Amino acid sequence: MVLPLSKDKGVSEIIATVLMILIVTVLGFSIFLYGLGFFTATTSANNQATATGIQSLQERFVIVDVNFTVTTTPVNNTIVNVTVYNYGTTNEKIVGIYLNGTQVSNVNSKWIYPNQVELVTGNVPFNVTRGIPQAIRVVSSLGNYYENEYGY
């Protein structure tokens, strides 16, 4: 009566142990793989965000000159010419110009290298009143901007 009982208990214990090892292994590796993926993705995003943040911090530019020209073809098309100076340590791209809060169209986006100036132009889609200061804002691809008022 004793031996058959012992034999039965032994089989179930081995199965239980093997099952336990399997469960622990599968669960453990699942958590490990999930964690590995999570940390890899998070760290990659963190690296990218940090690199972009550092580049954004290093972006420095200023408008050194603004003038307006009116073309004859098409008639009375006002073009704003903005000269931008990059005094930072990283390349930057000017992607937008705003005149008195309104976006200027057809901006010729340009890369500006450190210690270089570039002329950025755009079409003004409305009539500009002469004799009053015009608020000009230039925006970089990383979202930094410089704004000041200039005469026309």
Next chain:
Amino acid sequence: MAIRKRNLVKERANTGSNARVANRRRKGVSTIIGITIFLLIFAIAVSYTFAWTQNTGSYLQTVNQQVDLDRLKLGENLMVTALNTTAVTVTNPTGNVIIVDQIWSGGLPVWSGQQGISNNYGNCTFNNATSGNGQFTVVTTRGNIFSGGLQSQLAAATRRSWGIYWYYNGSTTNLPPMPANLSSSFSSFVGQSYYYDLNLAWSWTAFNNPVIGGNYNISSDTLFGFVANTTLMKLSDSPATINYHVDNNPFSNNSVVISFVPYGQNATIPSSWDNSTQLILQYGADSNYTVIPGPQYSLYTVTIYFYTFNDTNVQLSLNIVNATIASFAP
């Protein structure tokens, strides 16, 4: 039966003890696996945390560098003095060397490069700005922009003074930014000065006493004069008056023109400074006045044109009633 039961209990007890020992041995396997996996996950977390900390450190280091640059940028200051339309002197009154990167005038770059300006009032003159117009914008390597020009109405207003630009009929070709319809005989710019009151008097007995600066001489037949600008603010709704007194009789060798326009408009000036038929105040009287209408606190740009020649004692006195020189924040 009793003995058999005891034996059975003993056997079961022995069997249980053996099972516990065996269980203890087998439990170690999953524990080791669990610990290993935990340690792996922990190691990954620690290594990635280390990477994040490094990123944060790099970002904060960049922030510190940029703050330092901002601090240096804010400490920059330059005095820009235009000598004429093609030359400008840049003076550095700060304690740090400032590097000039570009100079602009009239919408065009007239100089580029990198020129250090010594600290403690070191200065540098940039000549050959052939396309200049007398208004200069200086750009530094730290992104600061400083401006200065021959005629700066705002500068005079900021000082609550008259900005005076002196001329004579010399032969130099460095034309200052004089109003275009003034006489070309006043072609030479002598210098610029600021007066809180436009009350001037000097003797030219020898025709060589310095008038402006310490080393300027003038001959007896030289036309000599100035254009003085200021911005007046009316103090009441009543008309403001500018009284003037020039020299003494005979009033033949002097001319005074007073022009005033609402602030922001261009001055209406005589067709010719030294021989005008449109003088508001002109020859024939050594004292006169002009009246400025307009409501209280209205602003007017007032321009005085004055010249003299071959006169031993020169005198000009202005008395402004019911108005004061306006002040603008710099």
